[in-house]
Amino acid sequence: xxxxxxxxxxxxxxxxxxxxxxxxxxxxxxxxxxxxxxxxxxxxxxxxxxxxxxxxxxxxxxxxxxxxxxxxxxxxxxxxxxxxxxxxxxxxxxxxxxxxxxxxxxxxxxxxxxxxxxxxxxxxxxxxxxxxxxxxxxxxxxxxxxxxxxxxxxxxxxxxxxxxxxxxxxxxxxxxxxxxxxxxxxxxxxxxxxxxxxxxxxxxxxxxxxxxxxxxxxxxxxxxxxxxxxxxxxxxxxxxxxxxxxxxxxx
Numbered sequence: 001x002x003x004x005x006x007x008x009x010x011x012x013x014x015x016x017x018x019x020x021x022x023x024x025x026x027x028x029x030x031x032x033x034x035x036x037x038x039x040x041x042x043x044x045x046x047x048x049x050x051x052x053x054x055x056x057x058x059x060x061x062x063x064x065x066x067x068x069x070x071x072x073x074x075x076x077x078x079x080x081x082x083x084x085x086x087x088x089x090x091x092x093x094x095x096x097x098x099x100x101x102x103x104x105x106x107x108x109x110x111x112x113x114x115x116x117x118x119x120x121x122x123x124x125x126x127x128x129x130x131x132x133x134x135x136x137x138x139x140x141x142x143x144x145x146x147x148x149x150x151x152x153x154x155x156x157x158x159x160x161x162x163x164x165x166x167x168x169x170x171x172x173x174x175x176x177x178x179x180x181x182x183x184x185x186x187x188x189x190x191x192x193x194x195x196x197x198x199x200x201x202x203x204x205x206x207x208x209x210x211x212x213x214x215x216x217x218x219x220x221x222x223x224x225x226x227x228x229x230x231x232x233x234x235x236x237x238x239x240x241x242x243x244x245x246x247x248x249x250x251x
Contacts, residue, residue: 012025014065080210086199115192118188134186158178159188160183
């Protein structure tokens with residue numbers, strides 16, 4: 001079941017702009033007026049409904065959407081990443097705030113000898129959207145790296161947990177490296193030396209300010225889910241208690 005924490009309208013707006021069709025909002029509870037409000041918040045469930053509508057029209061749309069998700073699409077997090085000292089600092093900061101990235105995966109940097117894998121794993125949402133979400137996630141992460149460096153990050157390999165699609169050739173626009181499918185996770189690899197690469201827009205003061213704002217915003221985005229989780233746990237504890245104990249607690 002999809003955990004509905006809060007997120008922004010960036011991805012939804014991008015879908016509507018790409019297709020030039022507001023009918024893609026159908027069933028999501030998002031109105032056209034919402035798209036014009038910079039401070040609007042929606043749930044990930046609403047976002048995925050719009051994405052499902054898009055995939056129904058074009059199965060390969062995740063690749064295009066990912067290529068259009070530049071670091072500026074992530075608001076304050078984007079500024080925090082751009083002002084980081086090195087690429088490694090920026091990526092580790094991004095890992096601290098997956099809700100601000102809007103990802104449905106567990107993101108990790110996995111060191112393997114002289115290479116590092118930027119991994120997206122543990123997807124447990126709608127199976128029919130698994131390939132879309134993996135493509136959207138990995139392509140957008142690669143775009144973020146390129147934006148941060150001001151040039152393309154050379155890749156050593158890329159792998160995907162889903163099977164090889166019939167539009168495989170389209171992967172080459174982003175992943176100019178050996179590709180593997182039916183893998184254990186979704187990931188791309190690069191030389192570990194890139195983690196120490198200084199970023200051209202690094203600024204210590206801006207970075208400190210934006211990092212604190214990200215921490216506060218992350219609480220806003222994840223607080224609702226934490227509250228729901230606490231309610232579920234209390235209900236589970238109550239239902240699991242012996243009948244006499246539940247009656248006594250209710251007095």
